[in-house]
Amino acid sequence: MVPLSYYLVLSAILFACGVAGFLIKRNIITIFLSIELMLNGVNLTFVAFAAQLKSLDGHIFVFFVMVVAAAEAAVGLAIIIAVFRTRETLNVDRVNLLKL
Amino acid sequence: MIPAVDYIRILPEVVLSVFGILIMIVEPLLPEQGPKKPLGVIAIIGSLAGLAATVYQTGSYGSAFYNTISVDTFSVFFHFVVLLIALVVILTSFEYLEVQNIRSGEYYGLILFGTVGMMLMSSAVELVLIFIALEISSISTYILAGMRRRAAESAESSLKYFLLGSFATAFFLYGVALVFGATGTTNVYGIASYLQGQPSTLAYLAVGLMFVGLGFKVASAPFHVWTPDVYEGSPAPVVALMSTGPKAAAFAVLLRVLFATGAPGWFWMVWVSAVLSMTLGNIGALVQQNVKRLLAYSSIAHAGYLLVAFAAAKQVGISAAIFYAASYAAMNVGAFAVVSHFASSGERYVTLDDYAGLGRRSPLLAAILTVFLLSLIGIPVTGGFFAKFYVFSAALQSNLIGLTIIGVINSAIAAYYYLRVIIFMYMRDERVDAPVARIPAGLGIGLAISLIATIYLGVLPGRVLDYAVQSAQALVK
Amino acid sequence: MHLWIIPVLPLAGAAINGLLGRRFPKALVNAVALGSTGASFAMALWVATQFAGLPPDQIPHIERYTTWLSAGPFSAEYGIYLDQLSVVMMLVVTGVGFVIHVYSVGYMEHEGGYYRYFSYLNIFMFFMLTLVLANNYLLMFVGWEGVGLASYLLIGFWFLKKSAADAGKKAFITNRVGDFGFLIALFLLIKHFGTLQYENLWKLVSLHPVESAGAGLLTAIGLLMLVGATGKSAQIPLYVWLPDAMEGPTPVSALIHAATMVTAGVYMVARSSPIFNRAPDAMLAVAIIGTLTAIFAASIGIVQTDIKKVLAYSTISQLGYMFMACGVADYVGGIFHLVTHAFFKGLLFLAAGSVIHGLGGEQDMRYMGGLRRYQPYTFWCMTAATFAIAGLPPFAGFFSKDRILWSAWSSGAPVLWVIGLITAGMTSFYMFRLWFLTFFGEYRGPNPATGGHGQDTDAQHAGRTGAIHDAQDAHATGGSHGHGAPHESPWVMVIPLIVLAFLSLTGGWIGIPHSLNGGDRFGHFLDPVFQAAAVQTPAAEAAVPPAEAPAEHEDASTELVFTAVSVAVAALGLLLAWWMYYKRPEIPERMARAAGRLYTFVLDKYRVDELYGAVIIQPLIALSSNVFWKGIDRGLIDGAVDGGAAGARETSDAMRQMQSGNIRSYAGWVAVGATAVIAFMVWRGLR
């Protein structure tokens, strides 16, 4: 039997790692991965709460999150490709034409 | 089984989706090199049909699909706003697409689908649906932002918008998750019933996180940083859309999340965010040379004014916010429409220097832009004036004197940079090398609509305001 | 009696000439100008006869026409107040004014802006008449300012000449300083009596006790009025404008700066006698100012070489006499001297003008002399005037001046009398000096044969002729004067001289004192005005001797003695002048050299102008331009404003650094915001 808070803390840590990844990674794709990591953290929270509340809404939500994540992945990667085409780089720090 | 009336309650969305699909079917049938006008026409018809559907909808208020959406004056109001925005944007895009050669099919399709998302955002009362609708509108705008595929700026702005957007979405989602945990439901009114009495710490935290997500969408400080870059890089008509449509929708969501659920403890959060947005937005705009960027900063500031109305909370505050959203949409779409026309191919002419002497080269265009700018300043006989006026009077009615003072001073400072544009247009020696094409029909109609809207809201705001008041009541029923 | 016609006639003349005159031929301009003034003179005479017929209880005769302005409780109206005093003034103004108009026809014949000149002159007549006929102080103030304007315009008539323009400006502004005092006096009256109408005011003032105890409301009012008077009547300290005012055409000097306008101050004091009678301190101040001015100006007049300057200072000094008289409550004497002075000083100026005219613009006495051969009529008229001003019997000046000296003595302030006497001596000295220098000895001017000029004459001409040429519709012959021998002036100029000469001879006879077995008809005529004003309470007796005092019989013998003394003094002056400037002409130079510094100091009019310049004007300009404008306006306020704007722009620039363009940093900001929000919400939640 596992205390709910353990799950929540775990998901929090995952989310935090995602945020950290977004901030410190330079490769666009890796950054995108960190976002996925954040989403996973959220999902865990949903599922944990669902288990606690014995309500399936959480599961449904996770399902939709996954769908959205998939869609985002498609679009996002397309965008990354487009950027790569114009800039020939995947380093975020080089993608700063627009500033100030 | 699901009653028929439920379908009426999603009729506008359905209609728009149908037209969107229609466009995608028609596009390949058109000759490769031939004019893509028909698609635009379909899109226009689509949005008009959507308007008609919305009108039809007003007959049958109520919730549908197991309380996932609720059609009330509030949502209908935003339906109208969003649809009109879409209509004007489509009209504006007519020439633009050809000038920039952007693929019309996807463009119009995405606008229509995005609009569907926005409309759903305003009518959804189930966080799942809100989330998905949000994503629809966001993703379609991400793509639209990147549609000037030859321009590195366009791609970059698209990337920035996308990455940061999903980043913020994650926060929003986390908030939702915690709400779910705290209340056991994701239905707005369900949540409301749970949040009676002493809400748990979890609820506070959840509200905070959702505010982060939505604050990003409405570009309120400190979640505004993306705005200038994205607006600068994206195609002007798309900016017209994304600076008004998703924003209005996101504000609608924010209204629902904060007020319909009776969420706790957001006041100071909103207060600070409002002050920051107004100040940072206006200060930042003071020295901008690029008109799109300038308007981006101004839109941040306007988000701030809107949040002032939020802080005012009461009925008056909500209705003021709603009215503000409407009039802001009217004037901003108009302004960007002018910008997009003047930018011409490759968006070459977007700096203030390019606007020098516009008053001589194209008096009409300049005059129209002037009206929109004056409205953004908040000069009488324009919607912007009344909008600000209501917002601040609402704030004062709930005794937010400090916030009001900060607000009015900000609006006075803001006058400077809008005035700068006017000055360049009328008081600087003209630049001959920035030609102005004659105003095409589509753009003309689009401008006319937003111009009329702006003036109408400025002279006879009575009816719209009453409607806003009703919406506010409907929201917190 | 429709008195309003009297002032309005000249106004009409002015309007016609001013608006249409530039297209008129000279004759028509003359007709309009002279016609209007002549008519108003005639009307004045008729009114005087009518007035004589009025029963005492209908005096003063008041005509009120309509309200001029009214605010709340206060109101002022257009109205005319006719009593003996204003009748006298009216007659003097219209009469002398008319004569001088006639003279001007000749004098200005060759000048440009002919119509302009006459319309100005008429405007002056209008305002002067308003001043003397007004039935309330506000209307008087209208005239008061108006004559100031007229004199500004006329002094600056040759506006191409910088000195002339400067003089005009100086006159106007100096007068303004005086008017400031007058205004404050009016405000005090309004505040405490609520009205400026003479008849109401006198009633209210009469309720008022005499302020023998020292300063009080009336004293304040009186002193402030005195300030006004010193401005208009060129008394210390505001006399400085009058000498410069000689830049104007000579007839103007005669009319405005000798006969009429400058006496407005005297008239005002006399008119306000009810107030002054109750403010002994104020009266004392009047007397002192007058006396000091008299001797001060006379001392300057002794050394001046410009004929008009001499006359100017003598005017100041004579006005001093009038103030002295008023100061010792002998208003009749003051007015009497005003009248006679109008005659002989007007004449002096006109005569001087005719001399100048005859010499083609020469004003420096050192280049005159022996003119009695060239200008016999002028000479004889001048003679009459000189004797009159010197106070030698039986000329007009004798009676008035003598009366003033006597009342000065009997007012119980002998020092006034002493100073007055000395001044009388000086007066006769410098007047005869002028007389001898101008008409006796040899002609020292440029030799007709060579047609050459002295240095200053050149300067003089440069100014004048230049003026004449450039003034619009300039007259070709303008510059042609000054060449050729001195000549007598045309009849149109000579006749006025003769008229005035006659008046300066006989003018005094209307006021022969009882001591000389005269009837003092003038005194009797005016007394009612001041009787009414005089204070009945015993307390006041001490302060103000009744105007009758000089005429009381036991004093008659003493009075005779004093008369003799003053005549003697005058004669002394005559002799001295004869000895110095006729018998031994070289003496003055030696004396001047002996006096050295002192002489130049006096010659430079005690450097008062320079003093004012250094103490008031320069500092003021420096202050305004360096401190106020450059310092506060530009530096402080605008600096703050522009600085604020710049500051905002810099803030903006600094803030843009937030927009590094780097996605990660943006995410960073979002994260910061989120952190803040989370921290805040957790804290809220735990509370």
Added chain:
Amino acid sequence: MLALVLFFIFALLCVGGAINLLVQKHPINSALSLIVVMGSLALLYLLLGAEFVAAVQVIVYAGAVMVLFVFVIMLLNAGEEERLAHGSRVATMLGVPALIIGLGIAAALVSHLTGLDRIAIGGPTVMHGSDVFGNPQAVGHLLFRNYLLPFEVTSVLILVAIMGAVVLARREE
């Protein structure tokens, strides 16, 4: 007891994967470590009785989506990420606040959820077949009744996504 052990195993796997994602230089490694995270999450889902979700997690997420990632990484043959001087100092500094967020949330939960600590979840119930509340049948039932509209709306979302992918990724002719 067993549940607790399992939880800790997979939890550590998750965290380890996440940390690894951060520290790895090459994106491909990061991607793989993310797959590890997802896999172990799937097991945790099972532990919580969310069979359907667990399945979808493995099939859709760890499967399809991540494959897409790996594919793109290969396509663009992204190399080691290089660190630039002009990179965002702010962001690197803010890596820390990110953790603060995490700790903040954690603290909040722990402080608040003292009650929830006692609520034990998951456990042996997992193993019994069909009556588990998270089985596909139950989910499906809910999904196609109460959440019909969102489900239908996702079609629009996916349509948009497809269009986007097409319009953006297609090579300019």
Added chain:
Amino acid sequence: MRFINDNILSIVVFLPLVGAILLAFFPRRDRDIRYFALAVSLITLLASLHLPWYFVRGDAGFQFDEDAPWIAHPNIHYHLGIDGISMWLVILTTFLMPLCVLISWKSIHERVKEFFILMLVLETAMIGVFVALDLFLFYFFWEATLIPMALIIGMFGHGRKIYAAVKFFLYTMIASVFMLAAILWLYARTGSFDFVTLQSAIQNGQVAGFGSAALWLFLGFFIAFAVKVPLFPVHTWLPDAHVEAPTAGSVLLAGVLLKMGTYGLLRFNLGLFPEQARRNAPWIIALAIIGIIYGALVAMIQPNIKRLVAYTSVSHLGFVVLGTFSFTQLGVDGAVYQMLNHGVSTGALFMLLGIIYDRRHTYDITEYAGLATPMPIYATFFAFIMLSSVGLPLLNGFVGEFLVLSGAFQAKQLYGILAATGVIWSACYLLWMYQRVFFGEVTNPANRSLRDLDGREKVSLWPTAIAAFVMGIAPMLWLHSIDPAVSAALRQFSAGTQVTATATGRAIRPESPHYPLEAGARAPAEVTGR
């Protein structure tokens, strides 16, 4: 007739706007445009003359009242009305407008259409400010004057026109937002923007929390108006705006816009917050007096004629503020009258400066000398107007100054004395300037052959000259209607200063000979009292 009386104000306000809209559709034939604009302004003038014609003199209340609900909530009414004070300001506006059109006939030769459209729009806004009785409506028009004026300066000005325009705009804008805040506060507490309603509500103490906020509200309004007047420390926008503005702009700016400030002070600061007004009067009066002297001194040493005249405005408007805050019948009457005078004389002065600018394109005094020789008629007009602005009796300036000063003197002798030095200063700066510009030899060859006034210019100058004269000799034509309105405005101050306070209540009988005695009958008591 009835119909006209009920709608005359709306007609007067919106005629110019209609004209402007029509003008927008005109072909760009400058000549027609000019004539049309002239016609519109003349018609407006005629229409506005209806007001004094049918104005009921004795009645101190608002007349030609129009009140229609505009917006339900917030409860905004379209409420117009005039009293003796605002009526004349309206007339002043409509009177100056045709002259402005005439004076810019030639000097504006490009973008003529825009220019006249802006002018007409501006006219509507200005008139609106004076007739609005609903605070919202007032603010509405108030803000509406801003843009046209700024554009007129910026588009048709010269030199640092943009700096001037921006400075003008921001100064006024920033100041007026404080007024907005105050208005909103009042609305939040009373639910009404109506001036009359608010006034009575405040008087009867029905406004919750008014006591604590009163000062701030007062200041809110005051700042907005003080900048517009402009009062001493915040006057620096005026010289710049004037120097760079085109002639017509300057005329309207000095003639009307500044009056909006003083009018606001009188109507709102005194009308709504009498208590605060009295409490704050001392320092405000101090500022006014500083303005009078300071403005005059700074004007005196200006090398630029137009800047000089601009500073004289600071000085003259100081008189107005002084009179207003003396709270005495004379003072306020004078203040109102002085507004009109200043409008006429300074307006005329700016027209004259414009005329010379058209010929020589410089305002630098050193460029000019001896202009009286080539341009005698011009010089005469200039002298006349100058004298009226110096305050020569029988010309308009005197009446105003005299009333203001004596009013101030009643309030506090020191005020009167200090301010009265103004009569000296005004003589100094104007005469000095006149002498430098017009007298002496023509030194600058460029001035030798200057044209004198032509017919159009004469036509545009004569009305002002005549007005100056008539206002000087027959002020009662105006005071008859001003006086009751003022006494009504001052009724709240009846506890105030001595002589007038008792008099304000009483209906005035100007031609009654004895009542000055009544006023005076109290004199001895006071004398002993002081």
